[in-house]
Amino acid sequence: MLSYLLVTAIEQPTASRRRAKRGNYAPSRARREQIASAVLQIVDQSGFGDVTVVRISEQTGIPQSSVLYHFPTKDHLLVGAMEYADTLDREQPGLEGTWPELGEETLGRAIGMRLSKRNRLLLMTYLRGLATQQDNPANAYLARKDEQTIDHWTRLCSRMQEQGTMHKALDARRTAIQILALWQGLVQAYLRDDSLEPQTLRSLFIDGMRHLICQNWQEFLTYVCDPKLGI
Template structure:
């Protein structure tokens, strides 16, 4: 049985929020978070400044939603593309290339993640959950590789998952400092080292 679609005020509110989030994403990407204004975002969304504040009282609220939407889209895409760990490296290469097309959003994510390391930061719990979920998913895949004899000898699945997160974050930060740097090649090299076959002569 198909689930009925939302109608009435709720559907309109959800659609309006989606429009605002898209407008915020475009404004952040064009101007950067610091220079983007709520009035510009409201204009892009086709609503008044007061109307925007009704849905999102602060710019920080909007940024969190923009990043959460990006994460949601990437999780969905990842699940559709990666049915086996052998497909992980090509998927991550696509993710890195996609992020390179929106450097301002990449920069915003890194800046917010660092700021959210403080327990009193509004996005602290979000990033704690986000990293934990990512580690759990990577660890599960690494355990499967270990069972197949395809994880580097002596490398624990939990450690491999943490290292993979560190490599992905570190490569993107380095690229933001030097956009001529190849980050896809090193990521693929790391995956090859991690998934070294123990049965290879």
């Protein structure tokens, strides 16, 4: 009996600590989001170069030690901010929500919205450089993000093939990868060249995408196959 009581006395605090740990999950997640949101605000206001643990602590009231507990390095902070931004973006209507008609005007508005957040584009460029290091948090983050983007455009390409606006002989996934590469390349040019206007970049992207999906050829085939033409 004595041994039973001793074992029980030892086990009870352990179980209590485990319950407390599980109970802290929600507050911990909320604190991570609070920190990430503060970092994103700094990025949008003055750029990722101004992100410091001291400034985040002052802005949120969270102790510096707690900030570092959730995000051990500045790279973790920057990745956390972009992950938070991605979460906010997913709450907005996506391109797929515009189907069955994905007009160039709708696509142009989506591009314009991205280009308006220049500091985030600069941060993404910085993270892509860091992602070449396998042990950097940017590596895993961008691997996931790019795969999600490719999957998204693969679905869009498949829908365009069903609609007859993309050549059916093309591989939807390979085309999606090419569209992503086109966008990333144009963004790099946009950030380097101050004379490149957002409207010009939108035009270049849409024109390049039309070439990748052979939309011009598809429109020609539709034209020559029109019974009204008598061809």
